[in-house]
Amino acid sequence: MREDAVTTDPWGRVDADGTVYVRTAEGERAVGSWQAGEPEEALAYFRRKFDELAGQVQLLEQRVRGTDLAPAQAESNIAKLREAVAEAHAIGDLGSLMDRLGALSELVGKRREEVKAARDQARVQARETKERIVAEAERIAEDATHWKSGGERLRQLIDEWKAAERIDRATEAVLWKRLSTARTAFAKRRKAYFSSLDEQRDAIRNAKERIVQEAEELSSSTDWNATAAAYRELMHQWKAAGRASREAEDELWGRFKAAQDQFFQARSAVYAERDASFAANAEVKETLLVEAERLLPVTDARSARSAFRGILERWEAAGPVPREMRDKLEGGLRRVEDAVRKAEENEWKRSNPEARARAQDTVNQLRRSIEQLEARLAKAQAGGRDKDVKETEEALAARRSWLEEAERTLAEFS
Incomplete structure (x- = not known):
């Protein structure tokens, strides 16, 4: 076996x-014997071992980043792969696998913190929810007078309590003791x-019995107005x-x-008989009303007042x-009287020298x-000041409109 071949x-x-x-x-570490x-076959074999490890690391990365794998399980898998890489009988960049596992461990650590923060927030929200439930139950126990709706709302609050997340045991x-106390207090009230x-x-029935008895005693009275x-x-x-x-109410109301x-x-019946005797009076007053309405419209306030006074008598x-x-x-008749009085007021205004003087002064x-x-x-206009011309024309238009109204007011005094 040649050394330079490997x-x-x-x-x-x-x-x-x-x-x-x-x-x-x-440094170097022995991973096997071939x-x-x-030698090339040995290197290829141990490279495949490395590829297998790299594949496991990649799969774990995908699971951690792409799923909701629990942090505890992820950390356990990372620890196993760390041990496998550290003792691996493989040839490859084992350091890079360790780095990737380290980065993955940091990611899982962050996720663990996020999960913990979310759990803590959920517990805070659950506590707030249960404190709100207890506070509302205590208000119902103390103040409620609509017993049916109050009892139904307490049952709903119990369901909300059961659906909420659990908080620390103490x-x-x-809170559960306060909620139970509120339910008991509501039931007692x-x-x-x-x-x-x-x-x-019974007290109400007695009071209404007295009212009915008094009503029955008055039923034959002929003192119409007082009764x-x-x-x-x-x-x-x-x-x-x-x-x-309900039974007593119906019976007593029927008697009342x-x-x-x-x-x-x-x-x-008495009023109907009396009204029949007043029919002739009504005919007289209808004739007087026709006579009074002939005074309208009032052109001479003094003579109208004199004529109206005779009609009124x-x-x-x-x-x-x-x-x-x-x-x-x-x-x-009241409408005719109002017209006469208004004519008198207008006549006085027209003859009021102070009001005429004020109207003349305004004109x-x-x-x-x-x-x-x-x-x-x-x-x-002579100076070519267009802006001043416009403003002055507008002011003139307003004053002329006011003058027309003032002259009409003054004419009313003539």
């Missing part, structure tokens, strides 16, 4: 006695409420008393309504009218302002 590979050699060496950064053939135990509900309903007011007060008391049991209907039906003397006609007749000021602006406009 020195061509940069990563290993075969000694004259057949010993196979691999070259590393630390006695069965040429904190979990403390609900039980106490329903225990007292029957007592409350109608008394029934309104009894209705307010009924609403304020609260609700008894029957007593009320008896009174108001009797009152309606006859109106009062005519007496009451049926209720269904009262609003129509009174409203019609005079606007006329002087227009004269000044017209003089300014002429100067600006």
